[in-house]
Amino acid sequence: MELSDFIPAGNQGGNPALYELENRAMDPGGAVLGEMARVAPWDGRTLVDLGCGSGFWLPGYAEKAGRVIGVEPDERLLPLARARDPRVEVLHGSAEHIPLDDASVDVVHARFAYFFPPGCDAGLAEVLRVLKPGGALVVVDNDLRSGQFAGLLKASPWAAPQNGGRPTDDWWSQRGAERTEVMSEWLFADREDFEAVLRLEFPADVADPWLAEYPEALGLSYGYVLFTLRK
Secondary structure (H helix, E strand, O other), X not given: OOOOOOOOOOOOOOOHHHHHHHXXXXXXXXXXXXXXXXXXXXXXXXXXXXXXXXXXXXXXXXXXXXXXXXXXXOOOOHHHHHOOOOOEEEEEOEOOEOOOOOOOEEEEEEEOOOOOOOOOHHHHHHHHHHEEEEEEEEEEEEOOOOOHHHHHHHHOOOOOXXXXXXXXXXXXXXXXXXXXXXXXXXXXXXXXXXXXXXXHHOOHHHHHHHHHHOOXXXXXXXXEEEEEEEO
């Protein structure tokens, strides 16, 4: 199936093994996951991880959800996601092509996937189609206002943030979404892994000066923002 809205990710799609290390280091205290569960609980419910990638988060969702479905457009990552957990179903699809029935899902998660406004209305309409009345979409994005990671984003031509995230904030606000900030961190087991992941996410002229400034660091502070839209 050809997915017209699929744009391959340079980090996970290009190097899934290294991105696995990034996921392990992300939010070690569980602050983001806890806030996601607070704004849209999934206990006993049907949850879709939209753009699930290699499926890192799927087993955790399956601990409490009644049903977990991963949806991923990158065919290179589908076998990895499908091997994660026998309790989880993983389907080939995308934000604009979700292979599920109308009003069949309670919660949809999208971590750093597709929802980079503007131009996301088609995917949002598709998510609302599959959500049950009272269901919720929770989008996890970078908070460009807080944390060391935000500083790197602002310096990176790969990220090219605009006006401290205002266009993204305004887009979600106009659609009635709730905005929640969560401060967390990356924390790696060793310096080599940290350096490799930072260079995966940022060009050398951004990553290398930061690493030189913090030669003992095994991680950095990281601000997240959640956008929650209820049907």
